[in-house]
Amino acid sequence: MPEINVKNIIVETATIFFSKFGFHKTTMDEIAKHIHKAKGVLYYYFKSKEELFNEVLKRELNSVKANLSKIVTSDADSLTILNEYILTRFKILNNSENYHETLKADFFEKYQFVKDVRDEFDAFERTQLTYILSKGKDEERLDISNVNSTLNVIMMVIHSIEIPLYLQNKYTEYEKPIDELVTLLIKSLKTLK
Amino acid sequence: MPEINVKNIIVETATIFFSKFGFHKTTMDEIAKHIHKAKGVLYYYFKSKEELFNEVLKRELNSVKANLSKIVTSDADSLTILNEYILTRFKILNNSENYHETLKADFFEKYQFVKDVRDEFDAFERTQLTYILSKGKDEERLDISNVNSTLNVIMMVIHSIEIPLYLQNKYTEYEKPIDELVTLLIKSLKTLK
DNA sequence: GAATTGACTAAAAAACGTATTTAGTCAAAT
DNA sequence: ATTTGACTAAATACGTTTTTTAGTCAATTC
Numbered sequence: 001m002p003e004i005n006v007k008n009i010i011v012e013t014a015t016i017f018f019s020k021f022g023f024h025k026t027t028m029d030e031i032a033k034h035i036h037k038a039k040g041v042l043y044y045y046f047k048s049k050e051e052l053f054n055e056v057l058k059r060e061l062n063s064v065k066a067n068l069s070k071i072v073t074s075d076a077d078s079l080t081i082l083n084e085y086i087l088t089r090f091k092i093l094n095n096s097e098n099y100h101e102t103l104k105a106d107f108f109e110k111y112q113f114v115k116d117v118r119d120e121f122d123a124f125e126r127t128q129l130t131y132i133l134s135k136g137k138d139e140e141r142l143d144i145s146n147v148n149s150t151l152n153v154i155m156m157v158i159h160s161i162e163i164p165l166y167l168q169n170k171y172t173e174y175e176k177p178i179d180e181l182v183t184l185l186i187k188s189l190k191t192l193k
Numbered sequence: 194m195p196e197i198n199v200k201n202i203i204v205e206t207a208t209i210f211f212s213k214f215g216f217h218k219t220t221m222d223e224i225a226k227h228i229h230k231a232k233g234v235l236y237y238y239f240k241s242k243e244e245l246f247n248e249v250l251k252r253e254l255n256s257v258k259a260n261l262s263k264i265v266t267s268d269a270d271s272l273t274i275l276n277e278y279i280l281t282r283f284k285i286l287n288n289s290e291n292y293h294e295t296l297k298a299d300f301f302e303k304y305q306f307v308k309d310v311r312d313e314f315d316a317f318e319r320t321q322l323t324y325i326l327s328k329g330k331d332e333e334r335l336d337i338s339n340v341n342s343t344l345n346v347i348m349m350v351i352h353s354i355e356i357p358l359y360l361q362n363k364y365t366e367y368e369k370p371i372d373e374l375v376t377l378l379i380k381s382l383k384t385l386k
Numbered sequence: 387g388a389a390t391t392g393a394c395t396a397a398a399a400a401a402c403g404t405a406t407t408t409a410g411t412c413a414a415a416t
Numbered sequence: 417a418t419t420t421g422a423c424t425a426a427a428t429a430c431g432t433t434t435t436t437t438a439g440t441c442a443a444t445t446c
Contacts, residue, residue, distance in 0.1 A: 006418085027408065038420045043410065106361050107300070149373060156370040160353040168299050177349040180342060188381035199389085220437065231391045236439065 007045045009035050015056045019097040023053050024110070050113040053098070057114060060096050061121045067092055072128050078136030079186055085132060086158065086182050089125075090165065100166040122155075129154055136189070143191040150189070157181070200238045202228050208249045212290040216246050217303070243306040246291070250307060253289050254314050260285055265321050271329030272379055278325060279351065279375050282318075283358065293359040315348075322347055329382070336384040343382070350374070 013034050017026040028049055032039040046052040071084045093099050102118055105111035129151050136142030144150050161178065164170045206227050210219040221242055225232040239245040264277045286292050295311055298304035322344050329335030337343050354371065357363045 028410085029408070039409085040411080040421075041419060044418065047410095049409065106357070149369070153370045153374045153377065156354070156367055157350070157374065160357055161349070163356050164299070164353055174349055176342070177346045181346045181350065184346065184378060184381040188377040192385075221439085222437070232438085233392075233440080234390060237389065240439095242438065 006037075006041065010042055010045060010052070011055055011059060014052050015060070015098070018053060018056055018101075022097075022101055023049075028052075054114060054117050057098050057102065057117050060098055061117065061124075064089070064092055064096070064099075065121075065124055068128060072132060078132055078139055078141050079190060082129075082132050082136065082142075082189075083182055083186055085128065086154070087179070089158070090162070090178060093162070094166065094171050103163060103167055106163075125158075126151060126155065140191055142189050144189060154185075157185075199230075199234065203235055203238060203245070204248055204252060207245050208253070208291070211246060211249055211294075215290075215294055216242075221245075247307060247310050250291050250295065250310050253291055254310065257282070257285055257289070257292075258314075258317055261321060265325060271325055271332055271334050272383060275322075275325050275329065275335075275382075276375055276379055278321065279347075280372065282351070283355070283371060286355070287359065287364050296356060296360055299356075318351075319344060319348065334384055335382050337382060347378075350378075 010031065013031050014026070017031055017034070020026075028039055028042050032042055042052065046055065068085060068089060071081060071088060074081065076084070102111060102114045105114050105118065130147060133142060133144055133147045133150055137144050137147060161174065165174055165178075203224065206224050207219070210224055210227070213219075221232055221235050225235055235245065239248065261278060261282060264274060264281060267274065269277070295304060295307045298307050298311065323340060326335060326337055326340045326343055330337050330340060354367065358367055358371075
């Protein structure tokens with residue numbers, strides 16, 4: 001069986017198990033057994049369980065990035081883009097149990113190995129949001145004196161809200177207030193005419 | 194020694210110990226020893242360790258409430274009041290280690306006994322913010338169609354931000370973005386003239 | 387009668403030793 | 417180059433023992 005397939009099958013299987021049982025409760029043995037392979041195969045392709053989880057996480061986040069990039073590069077105006085970016089981000093990451101689990105890194109030591117992947121996703125987000133805000137500023141649709149500080153506000157809001165949203169199962173409760181918050185923020189950033 | 198003093202001394206001592214060591218690491222024995230009393234005295238005035246902690250918490254929150262009420266009842270206009278309310282709330286609660294610890298109730302079972310005190314403080318907040326928003330609406334300074342849903346937005350924002358702020362030691366990092374966020378929110382709520 | 391004490395104890399937490407499981411390794415085989 | 421399965425150090429789980437702690441209460445003091 002070609003490498004490309006075995007590695008993918010491992011990652012796909014790991015995605016299912018990690019999503020369902022979490023990183024710590026999933027064993028390498030059960031992943032191996034599920035694909036009818038010896039455990040050693042997993043270690044042939046991945047240095048460790050942590051590296052496998054990071055690969056699973058990267059692929060999930062790459063999918064999220066692709067969706068978000070589509071929004072950012074659309075023909076819509078920057079206000080619409082910013083609106084859709086934030087709402088879509090919350091919505092699609094709601095389905096990523098593995099991403100939720102990484103939020104625990106901010107509370108427990110045992111997840112520090114996900115830091116790099118998390119930082120990389122953060123960097124992606126800052127880039128996308130900076131692009132949106134700068135575009136809006138250039139188009140004179142957004143009234144922003146300092147792009148970077150507005151960016152920090154938005155990042156703070158996103159990172160703060162996602163904790164109760166995903167770790168305290170408040171997605172349903174907060175769905176409507178999030179909509180309204182984003183509307184308010186857009187309104188406050190909109191250039192007055 | 195009169196009752197009023199012993200009870201107060203117990204609470205004051207408990208405040209110090211709970212703030213420093215947390216609820217679980219503080220023993221009733223060390224509180225008693227510190228005030229040169231037998232442990233039974235603590236149980237004469239308080240039914241349990243949990244009741245003592247709740248009393249400590251109530252007193253801290255009563256102090257916070259007093260400060261916030263002063264702002265709410267001031268002669269300033271509602272925009273200024275809303276601004277000051279939010280910023281002051283974050284600032285003074287930053288010094289309440291015991292309040293921070295109650296935020297853990299949303300993550301761990303062992304703190305469920307603080308729920309009532311927390312709910313009561315929430316209710317206080319909703320009342321104060323409703324008053325501010327309604328006042329602003331009446332004064333026609335705030336452009337709000339539905340006071341209750343705007344209230345939910347503000348409460349969501351406050352409760353979300355306080356988690357990283359106090360449990361992840363992000364007060365310094367978030368101080369400036371919070372200022373700016375509040376400025377943006379006020380701007381979005383302000384009636385256009 | 388109210389307030390305090392200090393001995394007591396059930397239960398919780400911590401410590402400890404043993405058993406089991408798991409991540410990771412690697413020589414042998416394919 | 418890829419896979420296997422036996423192996424092992426380390427981590428985790430578990431049962432037992434020890435220690436600590438929250439809470440109690442009869443006796444004492446004020």
